[in-house]
Amino acid sequence: MHICFVEIGYPRPTTGIVGGAGTYIKIFANQLVEKGYTISVICGRVNNNSIFYSDGNINVYPVIEYGSLHYFISKIPILTNFSKLVRYLETGFKVYRMLRIINYKNKIDLIEYSEGGDFWLALTKKFPYISHLHGSAYTFKKQSGNSISIGDWLQRRAELFFIYRANKVVSPSKAMLDFVEAEMNTTLNADVISYPMPDIAKEMVPDIDPTANNSIKVNLIFISRNDPVKGGELLINSIKQLPDSIKNKILVEFYGYRPKSDISELNCLSIKGFVSRDKLNKAYQNADICIIPSLFDNSPNTVYEAMAYGKIIVASSVGGIPEIIGDSRNGFLFEPNNIQDLINKITDAIELVLSGCHKKMSQNARERIIFYADLQKNVEKRIAIYSK
Numbered sequence: 001m002h003i004c005f006v007e008i009g010y011p012r013p014t015t016g017i018v019g020g021a022g023t024y025i026k027i028f029a030n031q032l033v034e035k036g037y038t039i040s041v042i043c044g045r046v047n048n049n050s051i052f053y054s055d056g057n058i059n060v061y062p063v064i065e066y067g068s069l070h071y072f073i074s075k076i077p078i079l080t081n082f083s084k085l086v087r088y089l090e091t092g093f094k095v096y097r098m099l100r101i102i103n104y105k106n107k108i109d110l111i112e113y114s115e116g117g118d119f120w121l122a123l124t125k126k127f128p129y130i131s132h133l134h135g136s137a138y139t140f141k142k143q144s145g146n147s148i149s150i151g152d153w154l155q156r157r158a159e160l161f162f163i164y165r166a167n168k169v170v171s172p173s174k175a176m177l178d179f180v181e182a183e184m185n186t187t188l189n190a191d192v193i194s195y196p197m198p199d200i201a202k203e204m205v206p207d208i209d210p211t212a213n214n215s216i217k218v219n220l221i222f223i224s225r226n227d228p229v230k231g232g233e234l235l236i237n238s239i240k241q242l243p244d245s246i247k248n249k250i251l252v253e254f255y256g257y258r259p260k261s262d263i264s265e266l267n268c269l270s271i272k273g274f275v276s277r278d279k280l281n282k283a284y285q286n287a288d289i290c291i292i293p294s295l296f297d298n299s300p301n302t303v304y305e306a307m308a309y310g311k312i313i314v315a316s317s318v319g320g321i322p323e324i325i326g327d328s329r330n331g332f333l334f335e336p337n338n339i340q341d342l343i344n345k346i347t348d349a350i351e352l353v354l355s356g357c358h359k360k361m362s363q364n365a366r367e368r369i370i371f372y373a374d375l376q377k378n379v380e381k382r383i384a385i386y387s388k
Helices: 020-034 069-074 079-105 119-124 137-143 150-165 174-184 199-203 232-240 277-286 301-308 321-325 339-355 359-372 375-387
Strands: 002-006 038-044 053-055 058-064 110-114 129-132 168-171 190-192 218-223 250-255 269-271 289-292 312-316 332-334
Touching: 002 020, 002 079, 020 038, 020 058, 020 301, 020 375, 038 079, 058 079, 069 079, 079 119, 079 150, 119 150, 137 150, 137 174, 150 174, 168 174, 168 375, 174 190, 218 277, 218 339, 232 339, 250 277, 289 301, 289 339, 301 312, 301 321, 301 359, 312 321, 312 339, 312 359, 321 332, 321 359, 332 339
Parallel strands: 002 038, 002 110, 038 058, 110 129, 129 168, 168 190, 218 250, 218 289, 250 269, 289 312, 312 332
Antiparallel strands: 053 058
């Protein structure tokens, strides 16, 4: 069986945004290869502009990029409202054309797209396809309280047409599925399946205990793409309002997110930018607390990874995050966009670590995510969908 995944953020060796959806595909595709499936991936461009490379036994076609037509339309009054829709259509046409090329070489049996997909495939239904509700820009804007433009609305109409026409819809969280079904005013043919965690998650244990030595400060980390919806500014403002007695006991590291506000007086905060996977794994290992302050989110991979490493979680109770964490035995949840509640939960987490009583919550978090996102059970659920 030949399955093709379409996701701009699939992990590539030279460049590009890598998100939770891309990481999921990488994990799942390798499992499918082991079971004898033929796997192709269409993703975003790489630095050398090649249009094909092999990622082990996965055939990767890095061809997704924006065309120029939408740019010119965006400069024309009135027509500028259609520029996002045009960008969606022209990008989708490139993907659709590549699908036909791949199919000519080796017949495609099924395609899995990230949410908004490709209007042209929805229109022609040349291949059966699954829409994976990772979260559209429109949904994130709306649920985080940002304004929606006419252009956003028009593009979303095309995306919803794609979702409606899908043979199957899969979402990593019930919350995201509920949002989309409410938006469409219909019940979709859908399954909720969490993201999978690789078997190595069972081996993810800290190689040091930062609190074993009283001279070592409590280490907090925030890992995200450079996107305001991830709540970086909310976190910065909460750190600023922590009492000095707490700030003197902590180190805070940001990975990926670049602050917009002035952080010159926050001596406890350091900005690391984007780092390699190995360095990120080391950051997890060295941390005590992982903070996920999202204004809105679906099922962020950071929560899965931090729990697998046994970190104390402080996360926004928004979207699908509560579904991952489960209950208060496994981590701290704060009211979305509530700075005082975030300050309180960060303080509670720090005091828990300093008291040495955090190990039970740490173990609970690891056990929860190993059960919730078990790789083999996850793969079995997805293959069952493919087999229908």
